[in-house]
Amino acid sequence: MPKKRFALIGAGLFGEIHAKAYSAHPEVEFAAVCDLDEARAKEIAERYGAAKHCTDWREVVQEAGVDAVSVATPDFAHAEIAIGAAEAGKHLLVEKPLAATVRECEQIISAAKEQGVKLMVDFHNRWSPAFHEAHRLLREGALGTPRFVYFRLSNTTFVPLKMLSWAERSSPLWFLGSHAIDIVCWLAGEYPERVYSAARRGVLKERGVDAPDLYQSTLEFPSGTVASIENCWLLPESAPSVFDLKCEIVGSEATINIDTSSNRTVEVVDAQGTHYAEILGGPLIHGKQLGFMVESIRHFADCVIHDREPLVSGEVGLEVTRVACAIEESAERGEPVVIVR
Ligand SMILES: NC(=O)c1ccc[n+]([C@@H]2O[C@H](COP(=O)([O-])OP(=O)(O)OC[C@H]3O[C@@H](n4cnc5c(N)ncnc54)[C@H](O)[C@@H]3O)[C@@H](O)[C@H]2O)c1
Missing domain, CATH: 3.40.50.720 (NAD(P)-binding Rossmann-like Domain)
Structure with a gap:
């Protein structure tokens, strides 16, 4: 062939x-x-x-x-x-x-x-071993009924000030929050019906990039599960990793804690400070490109080659954008927004 x-x-x-x-x-x-x-x-x-x-x-x-x-x-x-x-x-x-x-x-x-x-959106955290495992445990019922999900994904100021030339046309919500919304909804197994969010500007603007500093968002799901999502672009560049990702899932029977950024699996201490090697997303191991960031792309290629449906559909992308737009609206209006589908 x-x-x-x-x-x-x-x-x-x-x-x-x-x-x-x-x-x-x-x-x-x-x-x-x-x-x-x-x-x-x-x-x-x-x-x-x-x-x-x-x-x-x-x-x-x-x-x-x-x-x-x-x-x-x-x-x-x-x-x-x-x-x-x-x-x-x-x-x-x-x-x-x-x-x-x-x-x-x-x-x-x-x-x-x-x-x-075929249409797939690259929400690659679904291939991250940590979230895959959390999703498996939730679906098996190990946590009982999920009640609360906390998800923090933030960057150091390096991202808006030095890396992303189009930071002013994006925000911590779109750049980071889109991943957070996708994972929280995937874990919860449903989409929120109401969101409330507060955003702030000022620190980045003072440093020459007119983008929001942060979003703090609450998502309420039809089953009663509540999620709290934090995204900022304010962490100091001296942080041990350019991103900070923490997640806590609280169920009626058990909780799961995830830390994929400062997990200390590989800690490098040098004259500049302490750094955590990025070994989950895209490590090159004996010349072979591994990691969840490439795994999602491989999955798409396999779906095209073997005529299968990708695991992350366009409709997932639509729902994440719908929630992000509602969060933006809520932060602008200063009040909760009901999501109508
Ligand atoms: N999946 C993830 O975790 C992840 C991480 C980082 C970025 N992203 C996403 O990937 C996308 C790219 O981000 P990036 O960080 O690589 O940005 P980037 O600015 O480094 O790269 C974007 C590239 O697109 C090119 N470009 C712009 N308009 C174009 C056009 N009309 N035709 C052809 N090329 C065009 C630019 O010249 C640039 O080289 C964004 O949607 C971003 O949100 C995803």
């Missing part, structure tokens, strides 16, 4: 993970890379063995030989490309969040349905 041909649109920091995953997959031909920055497109194409590179995404989606594309452009630049790719009959893996409005998510989903192509 000829190899399926995959392409990447948006070859930035995270797009490179897609290039790594596709180029390492034995049944995939990593065919093309597109980025507005031609030098970057060329660099990633050469590094991961893609024959073609270009700067216009339309060239990639119009190429008859391409079966599937990853969209890893900034959040605000997902929708047009994803809709265009679906309309051209390409299977689609879209980085999180699927899109920044409910309407755009619906348009992507309906374009994919009309063309009969």
Whole structure:
């Protein structure tokens, strides 16, 4: 059977993970890379063995030989490309969040349905061993009835001030909170019906980036479960890891505590301080790219190759965006928002 041909649109920091995953997959031909920055497109194409590179995404989606594309452009630049790719009959893996409005998510989903192509959103924490295990224990009933989920995912100021050129067009809610919402809802097994959130600005603005500093959000689920989600971009750069992820799930019979950032599995102490090696997301082990960040992309490739349905659908992406929009609205209005579906 000829190899399926995959392409990447948006070859930035995270797009490179897609290039790594596709180029390492034995049944995939990593065919093309597109980025507005031609030098970057060329660099990633050469590094991961893609024959073609270009700067216009339309060239990639119009190429008859391409079966599937990853969209890893900034959040605000997902929708047009994803809709265009679906309309051209390409299977689609879209980085999180699927899109920044409910309407755009619906348009992507309906374009994919009309063309009969697969659509997956890259909520890769579902492949993280920690959350996979928590989900398994919950489904087995080991916790009894879930009552409360606490989820904190924050970054040091390095992310908004130095890493993310489009931080002002994003926020800790969209960049980090989208992961948190997805995992909390996946663990709870339902979507919230009411949210309340408080956001603050000021610290980052003073340092030259006009983005929110933080969101503190409460989600109420139909079964009575309550979740508390914290996302900020304010941690000091001297923190031992660029991200801080903690989760606590309290059930009627048991609790689970998760810490995937400062888990101290590998602690490096040097002249600059203490750092925790990132060994869960994307470690290179004896030359093989492993970790949950590449596993979700491999899963998408396997679904395309073997004609299976991806575990994270477009509808999941839509619901996460719906909740994020309600959180934003609540923070702006200063009152709870009921989510109407
Ligand atoms: N799954 C995760 O945990 C995770 C982590 C980081 C980022 N992301 C997501 O991945 C996406 C990319 O983030 P990033 O950190 O790599 O950003 P980035 O700024 O490093 O890369 C984005 C790239 O897209 C290119 N681009 C922009 N518009 C384009 C267009 N119209 N056509 C072609 N290329 C275009 C830019 O030139 C840039 O190289 C975002 O949606 C982000 O939220 C996901």
